[in-house]
Amino acid sequence: MVTIDLAEIPVREANIHIRAHGEESEDVELINPDARHHLGVGLTDNITVKIRGSAGYFCAGLSDQAHFEVDHNVGWGLADNMYSGSVVVGGNAGAIPGVAIRGAEVVVRGNMGSRAGQVMKAGTLCCASNANFMAGYMMYGGRIIILGDSGESVGEDMTGGTIFVAGTIQSLGSDAEIVDVEEEEHESILTFLDRYKISFKGRFKKVVNAGKKLRYSTQERPIRSIPFFTFSGKSDYWNPKVQEDIYVKSQTGRYRVRGYGGARELPHLADLAFKVDLSTAGDEKDPVSKINMRTEIGGLHGANPLKISMPVLIAPMSYGALSRSTKLAIGIASGLSDIAENTGEGGMSDAQRGAAKQLIFQMLGGRLGWNIHDMKRADGLEIYISQGAKPGFGGQLMARKVTEELAAIRGIPPHIDLRSPSRHPDILGADDLVIKIEELREATGYRLPVSVKLGAGRVSDDIKIAVKDGLDFVELDGMQGSTGAGSAEVMEYVGIPTLAAIMEAEDALAEIGRRKDIEIVLMGGLRDGIDAVKALCLGADAAAFGTSVIIAGGCIACMQCHVGQCVTGIATQDPAHEARYQPEVEAQNIHRFLESVRWQIAAITLALGHQDTRELSRDDLVAITPEAAAITRLPYAPEQRQSEQHLQLNII
Amino acid sequence: MCGIAGIVYKSGPGATGEALISMLDGCQHRGPDSTGFALYGETHPDQYCLRFFVDEGAEGEQAIARIREILSQHGAEIIEDETIANNYRLTVTFHGELQSLAYALEHAAKVISIGTTLEIIKDVGSAHEVDQRFGVAKHRGTHGIGHVRLATESEVKPEAAHPFWATGFADVAIVHNGQITNYWKMRRRLEQRDFEFRANNDSELIAVYLADKLAQGVSLREALRTSIDDLDGTFSFLVTTHDEIGYAKDRLAVKPMIMYEDDELIAIASEEVSLNRLYPGVALNTREPAPGTYNTWSRLT
Numbered sequence: 001m002v003t004i005d006l007a008e009i010p011v012r013e014a015n016i017h018i019r020a021h022g023e024e025s026e027d028v029e030l031i032n033p034d035a036r037h038h039l040g041v042g043l044t045d046n047i048t049v050k051i052r053g054s055a056g057y058f059c060a061g062l063s064d065q066a067h068f069e070v071d072h073n074v075g076w077g078l079a080d081n082m083y084s085g086s087v088v089v090g091g092n093a094g095a096i097p098g099v100a101i102r103g104a105e106v107v108v109r110g111n112m113g114s115r116a117g118q119v120m121k122a123g124t125l126c127c128a129s130n131a132n133f134m135a136g137y138m139m140y141g142g143r144i145i146i147l148g149d150s151g152e153s154v155g156e157d158m159t160g161g162t163i164f165v166a167g168t169i170q171s172l173g174s175d176a177e178i179v180d181v182e183e184e185e186h187e188s189i190l191t192f193l194d195r196y197k198i199s200f201k202g203r204f205k206k207v208v209n210a211g212k213k214l215r216y217s218t219q220e221r222p223i224r225s226i227p228f229f230t231f232s233g234k235s236d237y238w239n240p241k242v243q244e245d246i247y248v249k250s251q252t253g254r255y256r257v258r259g260y261g262g263a264r265e266l267p268h269l270a271d272l273a274f275k276v277d278l279s280t281a282g283d284e285k286d287p288v289s290k291i292n293m294r295t296e297i298g299g300l301h302g303a304n305p306l307k308i309s310m311p312v313l314i315a316p317m318s319y320g321a322l323s324r325s326t327k328l329a330i331g332i333a334s335g336l337s338d339i340a341e342n343t344g345e346g347g348m349s350d351a352q353r354g355a356a357k358q359l360i361f362q363m364l365g366g367r368l369g370w371n372i373h374d375m376k377r378a379d380g381l382e383i384y385i386s387q388g389a390k391p392g393f394g395g396q397l398m399a400r401k402v403t404e405e406l407a408a409i410r411g412i413p414p415h416i417d418l419r420s421p422s423r424h425p426d427i428l429g430a431d432d433l434v435i436k437i438e439e440l441r442e443a444t445g446y447r448l449p450v451s452v453k454l455g456a457g458r459v460s461d462d463i464k465i466a467v468k469d470g471l472d473f474v475e476l477d478g479m480q481g482s483t484g485a486g487s488a489e490v491m492e493y494v495g496i497p498t499l500a501a502i503m504e505a506e507d508a509l510a511e512i513g514r515r516k517d518i519e520i521v522l523m524g525g526l527r528d529g530i531d532a533v534k535a536l537c538l539g540a541d542a543a544a545f546g547t548s549v550i551i552a553g554g555c556i557a558c559m560q561c562h563v564g565q566c567v568t569g570i571a572t573q574d575p576a577h578e579a580r581y582q583p584e585v586e587a588q589n590i591h592r593f594l595e596s597v598r599w600q601i602a603a604i605t606l607a608l609g610h611q612d613t614r615e616l617s618r619d620d621l622v623a624i625t626p627e628a629a630a631i632t633r634l635p636y637a638p639e640q641r642q643s644e645q646h647l648q649l650n651i652i
Numbered sequence: 653m654c655g656i657a658g659i660v661y662k663s664g665p666g667a668t669g670e671a672l673i674s675m676l677d678g679c680q681h682r683g684p685d686s687t688g689f690a691l692y693g694e695t696h697p698d699q700y701c702l703r704f705f706v707d708e709g710a711e712g713e714q715a716i717a718r719i720r721e722i723l724s725q726h727g728a729e730i731i732e733d734e735t736i737a738n739n740y741r742l743t744v745t746f747h748g749e750l751q752s753l754a755y756a757l758e759h760a761a762k763v764i765s766i767g768t769t770l771e772i773i774k775d776v777g778s779a780h781e782v783d784q785r786f787g788v789a790k791h792r793g794t795h796g797i798g799h800v801r802l803a804t805e806s807e808v809k810p811e812a813a814h815p816f817w818a819t820g821f822a823d824v825a826i827v828h829n830g831q832i833t834n835y836w837k838m839r840r841r842l843e844q845r846d847f848e849f850r851a852n853n854d855s856e857l858i859a860v861y862l863a864d865k866l867a868q869g870v871s872l873r874e875a876l877r878t879s880i881d882d883l884d885g886t887f888s889f890l891v892t893t894h895d896e897i898g899y900a901k902d903r904l905a906v907k908p909m910i911m912y913e914d915d916e917l918i919a920i921a922s923e924e925v926s927l928n929r930l931y932p933g934v935a936l937n938t939r940e941p942a943p944g945t946y947n948t949w950s951r952l953t
Binding site: 132428431461464 | 653654655681682683684685802804808829831886904905906907910922923925927932936937940
């Protein structure tokens with residue numbers, strides 16, 4: 001056993017040593033831990049780590065196979081996302097012990113803090129004394145064993161798994177109920193306790209999900225919907241859209257859930273024009289060779305940046321909302337165009353990883369599909385806070401799309417209407433966020449950029465937090481962005497437009513003089529290279545495309561993504577439907593679309609008199625509607641409307 | 653969005669300055685923008701220590717002149733005064749009604765604190781930077797609280813740093829971690845009763861809220877109890893008076909707080925790592941106050 005003295009070296013260095021000893025199967029002892037954070041984070045070897053004292057936040061977090069023994073207390077987030085292996089804590093644990101574990105055994109001999117086992121998927125969390133309130137909050141699977149009292153609201157909004165309580169159940173959470181304990185389960189618990197030398201005599205009460213909230217009582221049925229372009233067009237008061245919304249509600253008796261984005265007319269990038277006449281912009285035959293477009297994103301604080309061939313990324317979209325084949329096609333196309341793809345919620349597949357040259361791995365509040373091994377093979381890590389189409393809400397994946405296979409990857413029960421948590425268990429403010437970011441960096445050796453996905457709401461406050469917490473870049477998403485499923489009213493009325501989002505972000509960063517300390521990727525209803533150039537002019541470091549990529553790959557904009565019966569095989573998990581999708585063909589279609597974006601960016605940049613996309617600025621733009629002028633403070637130049645139309649017609 | 657710390661020595665004055673610097677340095681990651689201390693020292697009857705933020709140059713001189721004039725109008729006699737960095741500090745004797753003096757001063761200058769034993773020292777920068785500027789480490793006393801701040805919704809400026817003084821109430825200070833979501837509603841209620849606010853900072857609201865309760869003759873303990881019902885949002889806050897320290901924690905326990913007690917002292921902090929700074933190499937028997945709870949300790953208990 002090797003001894004590491006934390007009074008002598010910082011945690012970051014200690015963790016490098018621990019991982020190196022792990023590779024050589026050598027056990028480690030940590031002395032003078034003094035409640036420091038992130039001890040043992042990212043360890044994936046089967047060794048024993050003895051911590052002689054108390055540990056801080058995220059002890060043993062994002063680890064697999066290792067065995068930790070902590071003599072005394074631990075802080076928040078014990079064993080965060082731990083796959084296999086074990087942690088035994090001699091003293092008390094702070095809030096959210098066993099958060100998001102996926103198979104590990106976690107034993108706390110003292111008391112444990114609130115929200116124990118939040119969003120856990122598998123494994124055992126055992127507390128030999130009392131739990132605090134909301135133990136098992138939003139858990140998806142596995143078991144919690146509490147030998148003392150349960151605390152209030154035990155099993156609050158649990159989806160799956162079981163909670164065994166030997167002491168008093170102070171109160172049950174919403175949608176939880178007490179059922180009989182099977183003899184087999186009792187024996188299994190005793191075996192577990194015996195293994196960890198915990199003596200116990202008595203019986204348990206068993207708390208499980210009562211099943212009242214897992215599914216909507218009425219499912220959305222596929223309808224022959226009016227197409228999105230009609231749906232969102234100008235029309236009279238009781239127009240087809242309004243009628244359709246009412247019709248759907250008359251069937252389900254609740255708010256309408258649908259795919260795609262808001263349909264209101266809002267100020268957008270098309271309300272801006274370029275200041276100079278670009279009628280000759282298409283004349284240059286090979287503009288791409290004349291413009292420097294290579295872009296690096298995420299390297300400001302020492303991580304290996306994403307190196308992309310143009311300032312364009314694929315917007316985050318999940319395997320779940322989209323079929324595996326669609327994610328594969330997008331991955332291939334992103335590789336062909338040498339830009340970065342993003343996993344969205346719901347995990348990373350081997351095929352996707354193989355196809356995408358550069359892949360951002362996204363972490364959501366439910367930690368669905370999140371794990372240390374895929375983190376290590378990602379090119380960037382992203383903390384999802386919200387998305388433009390529905391800021392403040394978690395993802396929605398209706399039961400028909402939650403197949404056995406998909407559920408297994410996410411670690412959740414199949415066939416439920418999955419409403420992903422809208423909050424992270426361990427990010428409840430900027431102060432927690434900074435510790436979380438550090439955990440992600442520790443786990444991956446400070447190698448990867450860490451970004452945040454931000455749906456435009458209070459952008460001004462949020463982006464200040466992002467820069468102060470040291471994030472490498474922000475993916476900023478305006479309300480013109482789409483979603484695989486969201487409630488219609490939220491999509492129409494909650495977010496703020498993409499134009500307003502980038503303005504707020506730029507203003508806030510200028511106010512605190514920190515613009516150079518963070519990069520911004522702007523998304524939310526961008527349709528072509530013209531939009532991308534305008535985004536860059538407004539200050540974005542890159543632009544991201546989601547819906548337009550899906551359309552390039554065959555989407556017909558029927559808005560039925562949530563139903564799971566997508567006729568094109570895109571937004572479905574049904575093998576029969578997915579079989580219609582030809583990933584290789586669609587990958588080429590998406591690739592060609594991305595190349596058209598590249599050509600447009602180059603042609604316009606060149607016509608504006610620049611050699612590099614980084615030279616684009618607000619000086620290149622004017623506003624052609626009063627609303628857009630008010631939002632962007634660009635000069636109002638209605639006379640430019642004509643030239644914008646020419647541009648849209650000329651540049652293909 | 654912050655880190656908080658508090659300490660009480662049970663038997664006579666201890667090195668509060670050093671202890672708080674060390675604890676705040678331990679959780680500076682929670683708030684790099686500004687750092688502040690509320691320190692309690694010796695008391696002299698009818699003698700107050702006043703601290704103000706003053707600008708440099710002519711504006712600062714004018715502010716100082718205004719402060720001196722108001723003090724003289726209210727019959728306060730200046731014993732000594734000095735300028736330390738961006739602070740103007742005075743010791744005065746005063747026998748009148750503090751609240752009206754405090755409000756008069758508030759209108760004339762940026763008051764940091766007024767107390768018979770309290771001094772608030774706060775500024776932008778880290779615990780060590782603020783110490784270098786103002787000499788916090790040398791401070792000895794019975795108790796104190798401190799704060800590191802990451803500014804989110806209000807600006808980074810010295811007067812938006814914590815601790816906040818409960819204006820008009822000698823020796824009452826608070827530090828807070830969290831976000832009060834019914835801020836505007838509560839603020840408007842208090843403003844209707846002539847309470848005044850200096851920053852758009854939700855933590856200032858807690859100070860004013862407690863001041864209001866104390867003005868009505870409510871005990872600190874009772875004020876903490878009602879605060880859990882009256883304030884919405886997430887909060888873990890510490891409050892100190894001339895001889896007490898107390899905490900309140902919201903029902904969702906969203907903001908951390910952990911405490912340690914032995915024969916010598918009680919220490920409370922956002923994270924155990926701060927408590928361990930007081931006892932390097934020792935595994936401490938700490939406990940986490942339960943959600944929705946409050947408590948107070950007198951420095952003499």
